[in-house]
């Protein structure tokens with residue numbers, strides 16, 4: 001008898017999975033593969049039909065932080081062994097694509113691979129051009145040591161670039177050529193809304209968290225109507241509750257400032273230190289994964305133990321409706337007009 005690869009197996013089971021809130025799913029990583037121990041939920045990623053674990057890996061931190069190869073080897077291989085099946089990276093996360101290619105390309109059938117385009121191109125070429133997009137995808141494939149990725153996202157280009165249509169067409173050509181199975185837009189606010197409205201993308205990657213809720217009304221309902229896959233980035237709000245004072249890292253500052261004003265109970269006192277499902281990280285993650293239309297969240301980390309810890313948090317299931325309503329109500333009460341989705 002032929003032994004199915006893990007991906008073939010997932011393809012044959014994907015069709016029977018209905019869309020819905022991710023934490024109500026019945027499929028589990030351990031149930032399907034026999035390898036995982038965390039019973040991590042899986043969700044059909046919209047019309048792509050890919051079945052992705054609700055917790056994915058975000059490759060920005062290891063890339064920018066130039067994490068040692070040996071640590072990334074351990075981090076990714078142990079996470080894959082525990083059921084992870086979605087790895088996200090990008091053309092511009094420093095050495096992230098190289099690290100991932102070196103660490104796990106030998107077991108390429110075990111994960112879906114997402115990258116992005118727009119912020120790199122050969123000298124003299126515009127990254128936001130058809131030529132730039134094509135060259136960037138070829139470079140990503142080389143660095144990731146694979147002949148195809150599962151998804152390429154436009155990396156947060158501005159609305160006027162999207163409106164021109166040239167880069168979207170270049171992505172469509174890459175899909176036709178088999179270099180990527182699906183295409184998406186990664187970004188926020190009005191550009192994301194426009195991307196969804198075009199109907200040309202299979203997926204949207206966007207920021208949603210306890211500190212970033214614009215997308216919940218702006219894009220999520222339309223993504224559901226169009227059966228788009230939704231991948232949440234920055235889903236635990238960069239865990240900014242861990243800082244005692246304004247973080248040095250500029251990228252974390254906006255959420256830190258917002259959280260100070262939002263002043264949720266579960267990010268203070270004992271809950272702030274609680275690493276369980278009712279602590280700050282658990283509530284933040286369960287809030288995002290319980291939103292109708294969200295399929296997975298890619299969490300960044302340089303810590304080989306983090307995947308197991310975060311996978312455990314997802315097992316507690318969705319927050320009680322009253323808790324979700326309280327987080328939404330607090331946001332609506334406090335959020336300023338310029339608290340738009342953060343790239």
Ligand SMILES: NC(=O)c1ccc[n+]([C@@H]2O[C@H](COP(=O)([O-])OP(=O)(O)OC[C@H]3O[C@@H](n4cnc5c(N)ncnc54)[C@H](OP(=O)(O)O)[C@@H]3O)[C@@H](O)[C@H]2O)c1
Nearest residue numbers: 058059060186233234235236237238239281299300301302
């Ligand atoms: N425009 C775009 O397309 C775009 C923009 C931003 C991000 N992304 C993608 O989304 C991914 C995630 O975004 P992100 O890394 O910015 O944000 P994030 O996932 O919200 O935050 C990651 C940070 O949270 C910490 N963390 C993770 N789990 C934790 C826990 N249980 N308790 C305490 N701290 C925890 C990590 O620290 P440790 O290292 O200690 O675990 C890391 O510093 C990126 O890697 C990237 O793939 C895409």
